[in-house]
Amino acid sequence: MHILLANENRGRGGAERFTLQLGQRMQRAGARVSLACRSNSWLAQQGLDNVFLPYRGELDLISAWLARIQKVDVVHCQATRDLAVFGGLGRGRARLIKSEHSFLDSPGSAWLRRCYRRCQAIVPVSQALQTQMAGMLGFPLPYQVVYNAMDLPRLGIQPPDAMRDHTWIGYVGSLLASKQVDHVLRACASSLRTKPELRLLLAGEGPESEGLRALAAQLEVADQVWMPGHVEDPLPYLAGLTVLIQSSPRETFSLVAMEAMSLEVPVVGYAGYGLSEVVEDGQTGRLCPQSDPEGLGAAVRDYLENEEVRRQHGRAGRRRVDQCFSWDVILPQWQKLYQG
Numbered sequence: 031m032h033i034l035l036a037n038e039n040r041g042r043g044g045a046e047r048f049t050l051q052l053g054q055r056m057q058r059a060g061a062r063v064s065l066a067c068r069s070n071s072w073l074a075q076q077g078l079d080n081v082f083l084p085y086r087g088e089l090d091l092i093s094a095w096l097a098r099i100q101k102v103d104v105v106h107c108q109a110t111r112d113l114a115v116f117g118g119l120g121r122g123r124a125r126l127i128k129s130e131h132s133f134l135d136s137p138g139s140a141w142l143r144r145c146y147r148r149c150q151a152i153v154p155v156s157q158a159l160q161t162q163m164a165g166m167l168g169f170p171l172p173y174q175v176v177y178n179a180m181d182l183p184r185l186g187i188q189p190p191d192a193m194r195d196h197t198w199i200g201y202v203g204s205l206l207a208s209k210q211v212d213h214v215l216r217a218c219a220s221s222l223r224t225k226p227e228l229r230l231l232l233a234g235e236g237p238e239s240e241g242l243r244a245l246a247a248q249l250e251v252a253d254q255v256w257m258p259g260h261v262e263d264p265l266p267y268l269a270g271l272t273v274l275i276q277s278s279p280r281e282t283f284s285l286v287a288m289e290a291m292s293l294e295v296p297v298v299g300y301a302g303y304g305l306s307e308v309v310e311d312g313q314t315g316r317l318c319p320q321s322d323p324e325g326l327g328a329a330v331r332d333y334l335e336n337e338e339v340r341r342q343h344g345r346a347g348r349r350r351v352d353q354c355f356s357w358d359v360i361l362p363q364w365q366k367l368y369q370g
Contacts, residue, residue: 033368034102034124036066036112037073038085042262043204044285045131046073048178049108053078055361061368064102066112088114088141100124104368110142117145125370130154132282134166146171151367155283156304174367177307178285179360182292182352189270192256193231199273199330200231202264202286205238210321212238212245213277217326219249221334228254228334233267235260269293272340273333279320281305288355291315291347296340298329308355314347 033056037049050073053063057078065078074080081100083093093115097105104125107113113128126149137143146152152171154160160173189198199221201214211232218230232242232255239257246252261267264286268274274290276299281287283304287297291308297315299305300322309315316332318325333340353359 032062032102033104034064035106037108038111040071042072050076113145117148125150127151137167156307158303159282176363179357187269189266193270196229198229198271200271201275202233205234205236210277213323214275216323222251222254230255232257233261271295292351294344294348296343
């Protein structure tokens, strides 16, 4: 079986990591895997057999021609623009599958909606995302939810040198307004001011970084906040945390929450949407009402003051990742989808 994974994104976030790991896993299972991507992207440097596309727009004739000449059994699109390019191949040339990693902002163009109808499978990463897509697009599609996956890491990963001392809580992800990272700062400010040994990690990059630094100064906690920017491998940073805080009101799945749980780090976040499908409230973390930084802060304080509960929830989180989100569980679902 020859699988073409398509991901036009230039970034190096959760969807890109998923694309790479899925490709590597399918190769180990004996499939031939190629990657359609931009030549200047992070994915292009990761060692898979590459097919470079320019991705110059939704109706991109050059990319469409390059896509058409690929002799593959399956085309698995990650980004919306991938589907716009490969959706024109038509039924019968290759099995067309579209992954969905994030919420749609609109139903898209008439061409894109037509491409969705040509897919043999639409694969959201959570039930929450499927529900949102169905309401947004307004027509039936062959949905099948498949959760994100990861290899269970070893315990005892060493955190960065800067995190070897003190007690750390924190956030790892994009610094975007939609992620409400300011809620993390507001939730933790009181604990930071009353616990000199406590430190807050805000790891990631994005347009909110300067505003967050200003807010930390305004809240008088700047000396206890570390913002290292983008981190290539989040696991060492997560391993150094006592609690991970997820402040996004509409997480479709939260790969970083799954990664934290795999390292026995409990997760505090907002209930609803995809995060509730990853974190079991009161078992592997604490989920609070939406837009309630005080609730987030109270949940974090509970963990800081109850080490035994924190450790119990951490161990339960690692078991959940192993039983529900490991590649041993998820890869057979993808193999079945590819085979049709």
